[in-house]
Amino acid sequence: MSHDGVVARSRHPQRSVMRSVAFLTAGVLAVPLLAGCDSEDKAGKPLAGQDIAPVARGLVADGGTLKWAVDAVPATLNTFQADADAGTTRVAQAVLPSMFRLDATGRTVANPAYLESAKVIETEPRQVVLYKLNQQAVWSDGREIGAADFAAQWRALSGRNSAYWTARNAGYDRIEKIERGANDLQVRVTFSRPYADWRSLFSPLYPKDVMGTPDAFNDGARRKLTVTAGPFKVDKVDTAAKDVVLTRNPRWWGRPAKLNEIVLHAVPHDQRAVALADGSVDLADVDPADAERIGLAARGTANPLQGSGRTSVTKLRSWALAHGVGSDQARAGQTTLRRAITRYLDEQQQLRGVEVRKSLEPAYTQLALNGSEGPLADERVRRAVARALDRKELARLVLTPLGLPAVPVGSHLALAGQPAYADSSDAVGDQDPKGAQALLAEAGWVPGGPVKEEKKGEKAAGSEGDRAGKKGQEEKEDKSDGGDDGAYIVGEDDKSGDGTSGDDKSGGRDDGGDRHIAQEGKHGGVPGAYAPKGTAAPAAAPAGLLAKDGKALALRFVLPSGAGSETLNSVAERISAMLERLGIRTTITKVSDESYFKDHIASGDYDLALYSWPSSAFPATDDRPVYAKPVPAADGSVNVEQNYTRVGTDQVDQLFDQAMATLDEDEEVSLIRKADARIWAAGGSIPLYQRPQLVGVRKNLVNAGAFGFQTPVYEDMGFLKKGARISPSPTK
Known part of the structure; x- marks a missing residue:
């Protein structure tokens, strides 16, 4: 659910952007739990602020090139296509109009560069929104931004013309017509049905050159944007060099960009510390292990090759492994090992010019419970799992060390x-082991129940490979490198299209491997965090094994195995231990990053899983597909949209629909909160913690770093003038 994008039907990359079970059991939804909005401010404040080294523009030098690490060169520059990703979003934010953007609290605010005002001017007989555009706003070809661009985008995204290969049409399908207002700078948008989240539309806004024809939409904007309207423009997309080069837009009417260029350069996560050291990039999201390495460089790194006497290879190897020099190099011969250590120490010296800026991402990590089959199809078992968890302990495990x-x-x-x-x-309910045991007993799972012996050729429930053969292949290596908190933010970059609908938002924040937001954060693991595939998690003071009808209560916990998955592994191990105390056996199965989301989460081949969702400023629109009750399709399949836990109720759907249709903002908030209470009670997913945001940044780079909720202000980024100083960040 991040405003820059996350997986499932990926939510909208610049905003934040659906389950199949019986109705909730009696008594679960008591009135006090569904009170909704009242005079008390329940929203509170963001848990962490921005960390971007903010300075006044007068202290920022004119010129320079910012080299910004991204996961990959975007496959498309059209954010409304299914394979758009976080890189697509970065480009769009810098070069295209957005009528609204997000502030530091994750709330929408009008963007004065493009809007003088935008408001609902009529509600009967139809909702009408009047946009008054900035008089100076023009496209890079000199044409005024106007109603023709709004209308072209509406027609392309309305869903009425299947020739447009769109990933989503939510909101645009409610528009009845778009007209010129009293003058060329006014745009009247009339809706056929009330739409609460109208501010989500036309951000970004593409020129009619892109939206005007299916060919231009489908193919023309994938590798180039010849007409733009932001502080920067797209100069070139160089797949060979793995670069997208943005340069100053000479027709930009706002405050001029401080930088001459922004180069988005593709760098794998496990190579970012080296890239920051050698100057290949100036700004990069990093894993906790690399963040620790950067901090160690600032304090000074001891050199094991110096000193009196000759250090043994065993001691050098131990030092190299402890400092992340690289397992292959650390286990190599003495000459190779010494060279690797020397190279590492040189990089550490270079990293002294880099610092880590940190905040919390606009996304959260959740435990997903597949309610489509097996023990978790019973709501009582899902609620028992929820009550077994100490969510405070899990949050501390990930966030306190950072x-x-x-x-x-x-x-x-x-x-x-x-x-x-x-x-x-x-x-x-809060953590309550006794209450969890009572729910399990009510569902028929009792301690010490007889378990049928497996017949020859059968696999025990929860054993290695159980149901693993449905799709994908398990990772054969027993180790994972890096410290990503499951880089699975749904919607952040999984654009496979599986299980998506026409309303799918593209650009979901990173969806590759543990980087799907469905992407998990990046955190360093703890010793022993990794369990080889098929290994049952250790238990602390386990209860008697629960069984029913001759079968043990065993759940298959599926995790990614690639670089950056240690944090997810650590969290999964801790969850498994908590469940073991109730007599629930879990088996951790590790699969390749490439198959984790598509072949397991989206296809329903798991019992328990960890991945992330980005938050949304428009939950009525963006979150409905994530929690919608799955619907049988004509061909016998089930359309789950983005509801990968397959748990949903009619009541939740109705509350989303009501929230989407009201124009009373307080009523919308109340309805969203009621929907959330019902989602909690259904027990299909359990939010755990907000994902950490760790960014390695050149120390003299200002107005950039860990942005938190807020949309970056690209024209203010740059390098500090010589002699100027940065005030200490309130987060440090």
Whole structure:
């Protein structure tokens, strides 16, 4: 749910952007749990602020090139296509109009560079929104931004013309017509049905040159944008050099960009510390292990090759492994090992010019419970799992070592500081092992029950490979490198299109491997965090094994195995231990990053899984597909949209529909909070913690870093003037 994008039907990359079970059991939805909005401000404040080294523009030097690491060169520059990613979003933010953007609290604010005002001027017989555009706003070809561009985008995204290969049309399908207002700078948008989230539309806005024909939409904007309207323009997309080069837009009417160029350069996560050291990039999201390495460089790194006497190879190897020099190099011969250590120490010296800026991402990590089959199809078992978890402990495990607020997330639909936020976790109950055991007993799972011996050729429930053959292949290596908190933010970059609908938002923040937001954050693992595939998690003071009808209560916990998955592994191990205490056996199965989301999460081949969702400023629109009740299709399949836990209710769907249709903002917030309480009670997913945001940054780079909720202000980024100083960040 990040405003820059996340997986499933990926939510909209610049905003934040759906389950199949019986109705909730009696008594779960008591009135106090569904009170919704009242005079008390439940939204609170963001748990962490920005960390971008903010300075006045007068202290920023004119000129220079910012080299910004991205995961890959974008496959398309059209954010409305299914394979758009976080890089697509970065380009769009810098070169295209957005009528609204997000502030530091994750709330939408009008963008004065493009809008003088935008408001609902009529509600009967139809909702009408009047946009008054900035008089200076023009496209890079000199043409005024106007109604023709709005109309072309509406026609392309309305869903009425299947020749347009769109990934989403939410909101645009409610527009009845678009007209010129009293003059060329006014645009009247008339809706056929009331639409609460009208501010989500036309951000970004593409020129009619892109939206005017299916060919231009489908192919023309994939590798180039010849007409733009931002502080920067697209100069070139160089796949060979793995670069997207943005240069100053000479027709930009706002405050001129400080930088001459922004180069988005593709760098794998496990190579970013080296890239920061050698100057290949100036700004890069980093894993906790690399963040620790940068901090170590600032304090000075001891040189094991110096000193009296000759250091043994064993000691050098131990030092190299402890400092992340690289397992292959650390285990090599003495000459190769010494060269690797020398190279590492040189990089450490160069990293002294880099610092880590940190905040919390506008995304959260959740435990997903597949309710489509098996023990978790019973709501009582899902709620028992929820009550077994100490979410505060899990948040501390991930965030405390990073110096970030370790507060569990209390809502599926918003994060602290956003208007719709309220902690509704009491709808499923606090950690309560006895209450969890009572729910399991009610569902028929009892300690010490007889378990049928498996017949020859059969696999025990929860054993290695159980149901693993459905799709994908398990990772054969027993180790993972890096420290990503499951780089699975749904929607952040998984654009496979599986299980998506026409309303799917593209650009979901990173979806590759543990980087799908469905992407998990990046955190360093703890010793012993990794369990080889098929290994049952250790238990602390386990209860008697629970069984029913001759079968043990065993759940398959599927995780990615690639670089950066240590944090997810650590969290999964801790969850497994908590469940073991109740007598629930879990088996951790590790699969390749490439198959994790597509072949397991989206296809429903898991019992438990960890991945992330970005938060949205428009939860009524963007989150409905994530929690919608799955619907049988004509061909016998089930359309789950983005509801990968397959748990949903009619009541939740109705509350989303009502929230989307009201123009009363307080009523919309109340309805969203009621929907969240019901989602909690259904127990299909359990929000755990907000993802950490760690950014390695050249020390003299200002107005850039860990942006948190806020949309970056590209024209203010740059390098500090010589002699100027940066005030200490309040987060440090």
